[in-house]
Amino acid sequence: MIEVSRLWKSYGPVDALRGIDLKIEKGEFLTVFGPNGAGKSTLLKILSTIIKPTSGKVNIDGIDISSANEDARKRIGVISHKAFLYGNLSAKENLLFFGRLYDVPDLEKRIEELLAEVGLAHRANDMVRTFSRGMLQRLTIARAIIHNPAIILLDEPYTGLDQHAARMLTNLLKKLHTEDKTIVMTTHDITNGLEISDRIVIQILGKIVFEDRSSNQTVESFERVYFEKVGEGK
Amino acid sequence: MGYYFKKVFLIAAKDLRIEFRSKEKIYSMMLFSLLVMVIFNFAFEPGAEYIKDVAPGILWVAFIFAASLGLSRSFVLEKEEDCMQGLMLSPLDRSGIYLGKVIGNFIFAMVIELISLPFFAVFFNLSLTSALPPLMIVIVLATFGFITVGTLFSALSVGIRGGDMILPLLLFPMQVPVIISAVKSTGLIMAGSGIDTYSQWLKLLIAFDIIFFVASFVIFEYLIEE
Amino acid sequence: MKEKIKTILPYVDLPLIILALYMVFIYAPTDSYMGDIQRIFYFHVSFAWVGFLSFFCNFVGSIMYLIKKERCWDILAVSAAEIGIAFCLIVLTTGPIWARPVWGTWWTWDPRLVTFLILTFMYAAYMTVRNAIEEETKRARFAAVIGIIAFLNVPLTYLASHLWRTIHPDVIRPGGKWGLDPAMTATLRIAVPAITIFFVILLLRRMDLEGMRDRVAELKKKIMKEA
Secondary structure, three states: OEEEEEEEEEEOOEEEEEEEEEEEOOOOEEEEEOOOOOOHHHHHHHHOOOOOOOEEEEEEOOEEOOOOHHHHHHOEEEEEOOOOOOOOOEHHHHHHHHHHHOOOOOHHHHHHHHHHHOOOHHHOOOEHHHOOHHHHHHHHHHHHOOOOOOEEEEEOOOOOOOHHHHHHHHHHHHHHHHOOOEEEEEEOOHHHHHHHOOEEEEEEOOEEEEEEEHHHOOHHHHHHHHHHHHHHHO | OHHHHHHHHHHHHHHHHHHHHHOHHHHHHHHHHHHHHHHHHHOOOOOOOOHHHHHHHHHHHHHHHHHHHHHHHHOHHHHHOOHHHHHHHOOOOHHHHHHHHHHHHHHHHHHHHHHHHHHHHHHOOOOOOOOHHHHHHHHHHHHHHHHHHHHHHHHHHOOOOOHHHHHHHHHHHHOHHHHHHHHHHHHHHHOOOOHHHHHHHHHHHHHHHHHHHHHHHHHHHHHHOO | OHHHHHHHHHHHHHHHHHHHHHHHHHHOOOEOOOEHHHHHHHHHHHHHHHHHHHHHHHHHHHHHHHHHOOHHHHHHHHHHHHHHHHHHHHHHHHHHHHHHHHHOOOOOOOHHHHHHHHHHHHHHHHHHHHHHOOOHHHHHHHHHHHHHHHHHHHHHHHHHHHHHOOOOOOOEOOOOOEOOOHHHHHHHHHHHHHHHHHHHHHHHHHHHHHHHHHHHHHHHHHHHHHO
């Protein structure tokens, strides 16, 4: 479970986050929508301990991440539109590297399973720089879940993917969701975001301005709400 | 603690594997180091006697230029697919990232220097065999000093627009104590002087290494964390 | 309180500077060996001391910024660095003017000259880095890292160039005795505080200026939002 309370982040005179309160239950899939500059990435980076907040608290399973973030980091997997993978290492070498950083037990076997799961078993020994965008994104997912994290954070994972790759990503996320992982995703992609998540929020100018269960919204109704809210924020 | 160092070496090994595989960096650093020696040769009279006096200076200019070329690429690797964020997400303490990068850069620079050394002896017609053991001490100490600050500034410069232009501006003035000490002690060693003549330079190098290793080790976390 | 000091300081410093000028040019005896050119020494030493002091202020500001992450420490650091560079340039100009007639050369690789030259280079790089970064917190953070490392390097640079070669006139002789005429010492004792207070005035003004820049940026943003 993730609890965010009164989270505030300033970059000098610019306030990226202005008091975010969120509670994400274990096994819940939350999607954060919002225009560019809403501070969505900043929020995820704070949750993943990459950035320290100016004020406010984040608790992950009861651990305050500012005090014990090495423990927190083991529970978190991050997928962004950047891969965090080395082009001049093979898919397997990349996973070996990150797996060892997390002390994953029985690593070789885990990598084999993961590569099969994301459909890259046949490319295990190829250099990552030869991969297409879609393949890279699938390997990114394997990298992010190699240590079997309870929480998965996704920052604009659909950016730069074609429809086919986006479909695959959606299916993989659905599968992760059924495995009782807590998932937080930011995206612009209303159709995909609405389809796979349990709950949706809209973040504008560093604040949460709308919150609802995904099942209460259709793509049309949510698009209407979204543009209305973004219009107000301007 | 054992886990910490295991991961530190993991990062260093990863860097070395990538660099030795692509060879781009090793070739360009190697050629650069040799070119500096050759170009400097043309600046002096062929076969002049004083060449022995300026040779240590040329050696260290070649080493330091080549090493800074390598340093400028060190964190580019981590930036391309935002791998730095990947490292920061791992349970390894941030200082471990610095330590891993330092070890990788140090080994890499040492390899380049050890390959350049015989060429240096040939170009300047010097016999280095007897001077080799003390010379190795100087090379290790000076290279380590150069790499400690260099790695920190390399991480800094990738975060700046036009950072590869700025890195030498930061590095070279910082390295003045290292350059002076290395050149002086190399000169004394090649002239066959005893350790008491250059021990003060070694002490200075050791002081530099310790001060900047500790300072960079502590500061690195503040540098990369927003 | 702070404002009061700011108003009072120039009135304290002005008579002090006039006194220092009087002492430097009239009261202090002409050096028997170097002649009138030696009088540049009082300014040279004062500016060198203040140049060093300003880099120390930069060092303190840098450390405090990394710990506290407060803008005011960054303001102190940047203001001190800028003034430090200006004073270093004065030191590097007055040095050769003095050296030319006395040593017969504009430039010598004397340890103190080398140290000041390298300092100037380091803080010039510091300013270059600042100018290359738009984002305020990142600029402050990166600059602080350089400020700390650069200052730690000062003693080592000095030591290295000192061991390397030295021909600078040592005014403070071994054993702590001044190798100067008492009137010369007295002049120096007035000139140094006069210039130091001058530095404090400059520093406070420069910090105000930086604060005003922030305020302008803030107001601009507000206007843009309203428009």
